[in-house]
Amino acid sequence: MEMRQIRYFQCVAQELSFTKASQRLHIAQPPLSRQIRQLEEELGVQLFERLGRSIRLTDAGKFFFDKTMQLSARLDDVVVATRRIAESGKKWFGIGFVPSIMYGFGPTLFRKMRASGVQAEIGLSEMTTVEQLKALRAGQIDIGFGRIALDAPDIAGLTLLQEPLVLAVPAQHALAGRRDASLDDIADLSYVLYPAKPRPSYADHVIGLFEQRDHRVSVAFEANEMQTAIGLVAAGLGVTLVPSTVMRMQRDDVVFIPLNEPEFTSPIVMSWLKDSASPILREVVALAKQTAKEAP
Template identity: 35%
Template sequence: MAVIEVRHLRYFRAVAEDLHFGRAAERLRIAQPALSRQIQNLERELGVVLLARTQRSVALTPAGALFLERTQRILDELIKCVADARRVQAGEYGHLTVGFIHSSTYGLLPAILERFRHLYPEVELELHEMTVADQIGALPRRQIDVGLLRPPVGDPEIKVQTILEERFLLAVPSKHALAAERVISLQRLARESFILFSRQQSPLFHSRILSMCERVGFVPHVVQHATQIHTIVGLVGAGMGIALVPETASNLRISSVNFLEIAESPQPVEIALAWRMDKETPALRSFRQVATLVAQKMKMT
């Protein structure tokens, strides 16, 4: 025998617990002579007498008592280690670093997190609010494992999966003349004061809104630029003007703002998951699955 094996530990533990070779062998479902010999081999390999045996009784030596205690711990750890490895593979255990855009915090992200933490309580999530550009940079550098962002991404190494499409809504102050309507045509907004996403910080929304207006024949009269949805909705609520915002904004539930549908139903904006193709870990798979399902359910309502 070259080295000590798990078999020796299991056998020794059985004998040490029963202090009886015959019964221990029975529990182990082997014959008693086999057990005797394995214990002898173990002791020979260790150079240590673990069990003081007379013909009638078996007792632990001090070295045996120590060895039993340690052995027990090692076997327990081995079992736990196997179980945990299986759970990692099943995506139930592990670690995931998630990047997300600010606007997802109004509804989508909390919904995903709640569901995910319920289903996979032992996957540790590390959350980082980041712009889309930062996420696209952070993914290849492995600073995040998955990003919740607005496409396009445009890196062939990064996989993108759209999980949610949002229409644009018109946000108007409650006291505004249009606030009573449910649906409105963009054409009627030509003379309104607009609060608009800034070109630098939110280029996607900026260009989308401009081209929407252009298509119906006017250039919006912009009284204020802002970057984040909640800022813009806040300004609308303060009566500063109207704004076109993705429907996520209605989750903000600001009482002084009404949200109207747009008759032309312009092209929606998307929210997507993005991740490195190569490192599709089990925890990531779990996260994608949950995010997809949660987004689908949100679409329904």
């Protein structure tokens, strides 16, 4: 599938006429029709209904048009940003992060970066810790903030914080009125684990915490996103463990209970390529250390 085919499809969908679309695109109608047929064959769906001399989008065509228009708009933004970086002479600095750091550490660090005047165009990408490893090696990001340490010879890592874990339960749960809970209280509960993939992940960290105390986690459901896991908890489908900063999330249908288990923590781990000589990376690493030191 080529961008040219998608652009042709969008034009035909907007005009609902091969004749008008070919005039607008400045190409002959037969090659345009061929491109649309090839696109339909590649997708394995019919995008247009041919009604005599008129056409209209099928339901699949409407969906494809909506989504490709969103992609095109995003691509246009990327093109504009790329030109802006080239014209300004600024460097681009990519940061990968897991969503759970955005309840405390992440926003504080990013504010410090803006206040310090880091001389770079900052790109933020939400991704799991394992995805950060691939992105670091591919040069897609310059630094990652995750929940597990990356065991790789080419990656430098530093644990910035150890956040206590808290138990998230439905508002009607038997433990919802408790000020705190112990391992004995939570060991036999049914859990919603996240992320389900890719592994290893924070889910394996949670499983490991129980196994170190000779307990096995009973998994009711797995989710790929923390927000989804908390939603499943709200629905009464299980409980889950989340970093304590997530308690800042205001929900009426979920209660967060601190644990009387000092070992039940989750690290925030900073990772970067060992051979990177970027001065911006050194500046961001220093700011991250300062942010962690000042964390409550």
